[in-house]
Amino acid sequence: MKVLTVVGARPQFIKAAAVSRELRRRHEEVLIHTGQHYDEEMSDVFFEELGIPEPDDNLGVGSSSHGAQTAEMLAGLEERIEAEDPDAVLVYGDTNSTLAAAIAASKVDTRLAHVEAGLRSYNREMPEEINRVLTDHAADLLFAPSRRAVANLREESVPGAVHNTGDVMCDAVRWARDRAEDHSEILSEVGVESGEYVLATVHRASNTDDPERLAAILDALAGDPREVVLPAHPRTINRMREYEMYEEASERLTLVDPVGYLDFVRLQDRADAVATDSGGVQKEAFFLDTPCVTMREETEWRETVEAGWNELVGANETAIRRALADADPPGDKPRPYGDGDAAARITELLDDA
Template sequence: MKILSVVGARPQFVKLAPVCAAIAEGGHEHVIVHTGQHYDPALSDVFFAELGIPAPDVQLGVGSGGHGEQTGAMLAGLDPVLRRHAPDWVLVYGDTNSTLAGALSAVKQLLPVAHLEAGLRSFNRRMPEEHNRVLTDHAADLLLAPTRRAKRNLEVEGLGARTSLVGDVMVDVCFQARDRALSGTTAPTAPAEGIDPAAPYLVATVHRAENTDDPELLEAILDALAALPYQVALLAHPRLVARAASFGMQLRRGAIRVGTPLPYQAMVGAVLGSVGVVTDSGGLQKEAYLLGRLCTTLRAETEWPETLVEGWNVLMPQPIRDKELLAQRVTRELPGTRPGLEYGDGKAALRVVTELERARRRS
């Protein structure tokens, strides 16, 4: 069986690692196509090297751009690649423009599409990610749901017959990285220059358009982070850096110390060493939950509602302008119960390959 994976953004590279290993274990051929949606080495190359992923077989080098421009460029690049390889499955990951482009290119060429992380819904149709999720799910032939709730979402939309519950492949990677960090085989380091890892600190990321494109709102978020009673390691995504520069804003202020996006193992170590996370990232919300750290999400909704149980994750109202409220939420008490196993047991990638094999035999 030949499987072609389409990836292009940091979270997809992390998900690709266990899937790649499971495909190799199953003795299948695997073609990796990197669209180039994330082209900064800190958001791309480092993950392939660190997680032991083979170098991509195809690099499209699309780069940044508006949603239509970027997705169109990906389609133009993917069409001949898919024709040439004619895989048994085109496997797309998550909710980025790369996800949608991969699904569309495959569907137009009558190639079977499987969507990993299917069925997630924020129910906020203003989010580009929500458009990508919904459109990809309705185009795909096999929907690989990470949670029971995601499976129910797909059933409600009439897609239950195409759906398999496999668990979340991010758990596979996260637990491995957690165990390495706790074993002491990876030395803890400061997540950003100026952070004292012996004192309480928060890990923070801000990158979504809804939080970065409005200068007044971005200034309010930065001021609220700067006023927090803990050190704040702001791991600045290139989008945040670019927006702040264009608005003439300084990221470093008050409690904020600025760092760059971290490799995955270092990120897990940083979260484990922290008192909590402040983020608008879907993936980091879930990683904080899996690692038993409080998360405060700079959004009014989440596609990972399981993290809200017992208060491990709390949402901030939009727009975010209340310094005192943010401070109250990041300093709240830890829940009395440990996070559950809603996202699986760390063996999701093996189930993904099993479902691809099973569906292929049925076709």
């Protein structure tokens, strides 16, 4: 069968790479990049190192308002899907690229498969939450990463077929961890020692676009006695400059450009703790046995919190500092996201579709 995969943002390249390795053994795959992320370190680096072929097409939409960006993707994708006439359109996660592809597939009446279906933060202020809900309700095949995600979908009575496949990020980390150990020199490049630093990421609009929240986060991180490495998303750098926080942050933190996947997995694996507002990073820290402090009020990855490996602290300076200082997860850990065979399960389920 022919599968048309749509990606556009950093985490989607990583998830699609994990699935693509399996998918391409059995099916023809056409890969369309919307161009939502376009900087070398936000896009090209992943295609170079993850062993996936270059996209067959890049719509080059770039950055703009959410509506304009989604509309431009929708128009381009509708055309590509019609031209390719695939048996299914495969989408990942909850970005504007996901939503645009979901609508495009439904407009041209092509089966839609959604990886990472059923996640809910129940915070409708998050653009991603609306993207997820709409995509799940448009999808014919829903690949949920956990039992809770399945339950969320049942609760909403989505019309498509729901399957618990486990989480593709678990597959991705397994693929990358040993390779990163052998090939990544990032610790020495950044100048940190294993186990002696905190790794941080911040890019969620609710944190970056609010100067008070961003200042609280940067102050909390700078107050940690360990070295704090922050590979900064371009959005975060832009806002730090706009709010005149950049100079001070670069003096107090080890601010670096976003790094490739193997380097980032290595940094997560060897960190004493992780502080983040990313969805993917919360889970990867969990898979890599690194305690995580999440600078959000809620998470769609609640199992990591219930297991005692992730603490939600919002953008509260005191709470972030305390959680980083006290992080002490339990020794045993459940496996709510499967065993790293999600890509194989998804490929099989697509086969039967």
